[in-house]
Amino acid sequence: MSELSELYQQVILDHNKKPRNFRKLESANHSAEGFNPLCGDHLTVYLNLEDDAVKEISFEGSGCAISKAAASMMTQAVKGKSKEDAEQLFTSFHEMVTSDLDEENVVERLGNLKVFSGVREFPVRVKCATLPWHTMHAALNNEALVSTE
């Protein structure tokens, strides 16, 4: 079960159990909803964007361990970043979980988000990991709804 333990690493299981920034953000000035109609994952990402920087970010919703942990760790990674840096992180994350390229600089940019690299061995789960990111991207760009099917 080695690929499995790659997928369900302790840190992912921990974020699934105790998701960080898991609440509605009262001060949000941007938000978007994300759906994965295939498996029923559903989340809302809230952003407080000031001077093009992510001052606060939170999420709520329901989903599998991968999507929940991805959302939780995304909020930690993106908080305090500029809009541009947040988008760049999304691109790198997406590359990591969809391609075999193990470009060191991509992984380096991602810091502890690299625990999700195991997802690429499970193609049907890629959408679980990227749903929160697509949703954040939508919130940043004032799109209300995304669906990953």
Added chain:
Amino acid sequence: MATIEKSVSIERQVNTGFDVQRIREDFPVLRQTVNGKPLVYLDNAASSQVPQVVIDRGSIYLEDEHSNIHRGVHYLSQKATTAYEGAREKVKRFINARESRECIFVRGATEGINLVMHGYGRKFIGAGDEIIISAMEHHANIVPWQMLCEEKGARLRVIPMNDAGELLLDEYDALLNERTKFVAVTHVSNALGTVNPIKRMIDQAHKYGVPVLIDGAQGVPHMLVDVQDLDCDFYAFSGHKMFAPTGSGVVYGKAALLETMNPFQGGGDMIKSVTFEKTIYGDLPNKFEAGTPAIASQIGLGAAIDYLHTIDRKQAAAHEDELLRYATEKLSAIEGVRIIGTAREKLSVLSFVIDDIHPHDIGTILDQEGIAVRAGHHCAQPVMQRFNVPATARASFAFYNTKEEVDVLARTIERVVEIFS
């Protein structure tokens, strides 16, 4: 009713006399390994596997008979037509229709229901009319009727169910009234396994002169179905859930109703004559079969029916009952596992959730052990809402499954619980 009686369940503890190992040899797909483990295929409610004889029949068609049907004077076309119409004859006997022209070939239950919605619904249902469906329908038996209601200004009424996943028949009786123009219910719930008392429900609707469509996608693979005995007006099912290839399926309809209905799709093969001024539609069943159908698949459906005749279906049903009982017992004993759907009349489907573990994660871990289950909403989102779960994991059985496979399932679910503890 000629469906397999539940009395077989009483004999659960006794050896069912069903030689499952011999049956398994008929299904080549079951021999493979997945992730180095023997395949444990428990997704039969989504699509069942195909026996060698059905595969061979498809090959024979493609090697020796392939050509278009109903229109060629040449040898091959006649051969193909004979095989295709032969399959229809087999379907007729399989569900005990009065005539083979009452068995319309469609791509699956979904297309069958849509055919009835377009052909019957759009012609005979109007503003203020009511259509009754149930709370446990597959999206295929919800969405077409919703579309019709929206188009015509008709109203969709829904028979509720209890916490076990059984329809509330008193509520059904109360919903029927002079505005009711159609009833569409499932024979067996794909998400819960509930077997509905459709004969009684059909009788009740007929008291109001209301026609009834049965979604039989999960019925025919497990039960003997007699459409005359049921007296249903329409019965739709898919070939790929009953050991035939995808693209095959049937909607049965009483000839008198089919005659009055509008065609479904327009095109070749469904006409008697065409001029730019007027088209005269063909007779049954051609009227509903525009264009070239899935000939190989439908011939495969005929072969699957032949195959089913070679096994003792009462024994097969008893074996499936026993698998369901055994799996329910094993999974219920695992801490945190909750079974969704505990109807008294139930078959072949075991939907479950585990506290704090999403079904998608369960599905991935089971897959690593070679176990195929469905994780998700099973195209029955209202059922998920009714039970207040986002999704479930679902193991669904066919007669080729074994108790040993249930043991592997139970062991792996224990491992899932361990990983997430």
